[in-house]
Each structure stands twice: as structure tokens, then as C-alpha cells.
Amino acid sequence: MFILVTGGAGYIGSHTVLELLETGHKVVVLDNLVNGSYESIRRIEKISGKSVPFVEGDVRDRDLLSKIFLNYQIEAVIHFAGLKAVGESVVTPLAYYDANVVGSLVLCQAMADAGVYSLVFSSSATVYGPHAPVPYVEDMPRAWTTSPYGNSKSIVEQMLEELSQSDPRWRIVLLRYFNPVGAHPTGLIGEDPRGVPNNLMPFISQVAIGRIPELTIYGNNYPTKDGTCIRDYIHVMDLASGHVLSLKALRNGVNTYNLGTGEGISVLQLVKTFENITGQSVPYRFGPRREGDLAAFWADPSQAQRKLGWCSGRGIEEMVKDTWRWQKNNPNGYDAS
Numbered sequence: 001m002f003i004l005v006t007g008g009a010g011y012i013g014s015h016t017v018l019e020l021l022e023t024g025h026k027v028v029v030l031d032n033l034v035n036g037s038y039e040s041i042r043r044i045e046k047i048s049g050k051s052v053p054f055v056e057g058d059v060r061d062r063d064l065l066s067k068i069f070l071n072y073q074i075e076a077v078i079h080f081a082g083l084k085a086v087g088e089s090v091v092t093p094l095a096y097y098d099a100n101v102v103g104s105l106v107l108c109q110a111m112a113d114a115g116v117y118s119l120v121f122s123s124s125a126t127v128y129g130p131h132a133p134v135p136y137v138e139d140m141p142r143a144w145t146t147s148p149y150g151n152s153k154s155i156v157e158q159m160l161e162e163l164s165q166s167d168p169r170w171r172i173v174l175l176r177y178f179n180p181v182g183a184h185p186t187g188l189i190g191e192d193p194r195g196v197p198n199n200l201m202p203f204i205s206q207v208a209i210g211r212i213p214e215l216t217i218y219g220n221n222y223p224t225k226d227g228t229c230i231r232d233y234i235h236v237m238d239l240a241s242g243h244v245l246s247l248k249a250l251r252n253g254v255n256t257y258n259l260g261t262g263e264g265i266s267v268l269q270l271v272k273t274f275e276n277i278t279g280q281s282v283p284y285r286f287g288p289r290r291e292g293d294l295a296a297f298w299a300d301p302s303q304a305q306r307k308l309g310w311c312s313g314r315g316i317e318e319m320v321k322d323t324w325r326w327q328k329n330n331p332n333g334y335d336a337s
């Protein structure tokens with residue numbers, strides 16, 4: 001039996017595919033490569049010594065999905081495929097609702113047709129909205145967020161809950177990621193953003209390697225200890241293991257888990273930690289706040305610990321070391337090979 005991983009050539013998907021292979025699962029990947037790289041699949045095969053069937057195509061392509069379900073005996077789907085740039089989603093909301101909402105909808109239709117009812121969905125801490133108290137706990141209500149990207153995640157969560165209420169055969173896990181960072185310890189796979197990175201960690205590492213002259217820290221007048229925003233950074237390998245454990249824990253209905261460490265770190269703290277650990281300097285200056293940013297949020301991860309037996313074993317030093325190894329070994333991401 002295979003696990004179908006949509007978006008498996010992307011950042012979190014590639015690390016999860018590797019973790020699945022290393023825990024004895026067979027995997028087939030579907031990815032349209034709009035933001036992923038086939039080179040990541042090649043490197044997964046190199047690290048694991050196993051082959052990964054890869055289908056290049058779109059998760060909205062119902063006929064293609066039917067063929068995949070026909071050709072492979074799929075026991076469950078992990079659904080990463082989608083668009084994720086918050087700022088871009090404000091400019092092109094329809095593209096985001098199409099990829100994220102329509103993509104998930106078509107996937108569920110194809111799964112039901114094929115009699116596959118087990119699904120792990122990539123959601124985000126953003127669904128708690130801008131006014132939730134910290135730490136975020138899963139039973140807090142979902143809220144409208146400040147972007148079409150965030151709202152697309154809330155809509156899919158809602159759709160999946162209604163779907164499972166309509167048909168008790170569905171076994172769904174919603175994973176709400178906090179801020180994924182880091183890379184596989186081999187330094188062979190990692191995050192390879194197209195163009196200028198939107199997220200903090202890849203931006204810092206590209207400044208450190210000299211691809212970008214300096215970091216702009218968005219705001220230093222937030223009500224936090226050093227005035228910069230606080231986030232809960234989580235190692236991508238810990239996220240990957242959260243997916244493998246979720247497969248084991250699938251049961252009827254919808255179960256929702258935060259995947260975060262429970263610890264908040266400020267932007268300045270992260271920059272300083274990066275400099276200390278790598279010995280590289282990261283020039284920065286303070287700029288205005290970025291629209292839509294929240295001052296501080298982090299996870300209450302206790303539900304995932306209790307019910308999945310999951311814990312985020314890797315601390316911030318390991319996140320930085322692994323990010324830097326990947327960046328140093330692949331200064332131009334996957335393109336260099």
C-alpha cells in the first residue's frame with residue numbers, strides 16, 4: 001500500500017517523504033513543480049536508497065488523480081500541494097482559492113471515488129486569526145485571517161469537518177504548523193524559495209551567504225521584550241515525524257493538532273542565535289512593520305504530545321545548524337546541480 005503525497009517535491013513535503021520512506025512506508029508523489037523541484041526527489045532517493053514514483057501534474061486534475069488511484073493501491077493521502085505566499089495571495093486571491101480550496105475539493109472527490117478516506121491536511125497557525133490569545137490551543141475557534149492564503153486554509157478545514165460529518169468513513173487529521181525552519185541533517189534537502197524569500201529564516205541564511213546584502217527587521221516597537229515579533233519556530237524534521245505519527249493515529253472524524261514547540265523566539269533573538277552558531281554576520285536594519293503581522297504567537301503543543309506521542313525534539317540551535325549546512329552546501333538551492 002502507498003501513501004500519496006501531494007506537493008511532495010516542496011519544502012515540508014520532501015522532508016516528510018524521506019521520513020515516510022525511513023519508517024517503512026511506500027510513497028507516490030504528485031507535484032506540478034510550480035514551487036517544488038524534481039531534484040529534491042532525486043536527492044531523497046539518494047539519501048534513502050529507495051525509489052520514489054513521481055507524477056508531475058496538478059492536484060486539480062481529476063482524471064489524473066483517478067489514474068493515480070487506479071495505478072497505485074493508496075491507503076492514505078498527505079496533502080501539502082498548494083500556494084503559500086501570504087503577500088502574493090492578497091494580489092491574486094483567486095489563484096489561491098483555486099489552488100488551495102479547489103485543489104483540496106477535487107482531491108477529496110477523487111479520494112471518495114476511489115474509496116480512500118484517510119487524509120492528513122497541511123493547515124496553519126494562521127487559522128486562529130489575529131485576535132486569539134496565546135498560546136494557541138486547538139479548541140479555540142477558527143477566525144477570518146488577514147489574507148486570502150489564511151482564509152483558504154480556514155475554508156478547507158471547515159469543508160473537511162463538514163465532509164466528515166456527512167460521511168463517517170472519513171478519517172482526517174488537520175495539522176496546524178507554526179513556523180517551519182531547518183533542513184535534513186545531510187544538507188541535501190532543504191527550503192529553496194523562488195526569488196527573494198518571504199520568510200525570516202531563509203532570508204537570514206541568504207544574507208549570511210551573501211546573496212542578499214542585509215535583513216530588514218519589520219518593526220521594533222511591538223509590545224515584546226525587545227520590540228521585535230515573537231514566533232514559534234519548528235524544525236521541519238519534527239514536522240515530518242508529526243505527519244508519520246498522524247497516519248498511525250488516523251481515526252474516524254476530524255482530529256486537529258498544533259505542530260509547534262510551545263516556545264516563542266523574537267526576530268532579534270533568532271538573528272543573534274544564527275550569528276553565534278554559524279560565526280557569520282547577518283547585517284540588519286529596522287524597517288516599518290509588515291502589514292498583517294501579529295506581535296507574538298506560539299503553540300500549545302500538548303495535544304499532539306498526548307494523542308500522537310509527538311514531541312519537537314530539535315531546538316533552535318539545531319534548526320540554525322541544519323539551515324546553515326543546507327545553505328552553505330547549496331548556495332543557489334537545487335538550481336546549482
Ligand code: NAD
Nearest residue numbers: 007009010011012032033034035036058059081082122124
Ligand atoms: P512548498 O511551496 O515548498 O510546497 C508545496 C508544493 O506543492 C510545491 O512543490 C508545489 O510545486 C506543489 N504544488 C502547488 N500547487 C500545486 C498543485 N495545484 N498541484 C500539484 N502540486 C502543487 O510549500 P511548503 O512550505 O512545503 O508547504 C506545504 C504546505 O504546508 C502548503 O499547503 C502550505 O500552505 C502549508 N504550510 C506551510 C507553512 C510554511 O511556513 N512553509 C506554514 C503553514 C502551512
Ligand code: UD1
Nearest residue numbers: 086124126198199200203216217218229231267290292293
Ligand atoms: C507567515 C505568514 C503565515 C504563514 C507563515 C509560514 C504572514 C502575515 N503570515 O508567518 O500565514 O503560515 O508565514 O509560512 O505573512 N520578518 C522580518 N524580516 C523579513 C521576514 C520576516 O522581520 O525579511 C519577521 C516578520 O515580521 C515576522 C517574523 O519575521 O515577525 C517571521 O516572519 P515569517 O517567516 O514571514 O513568518 P510569519 O509572518 O510568522
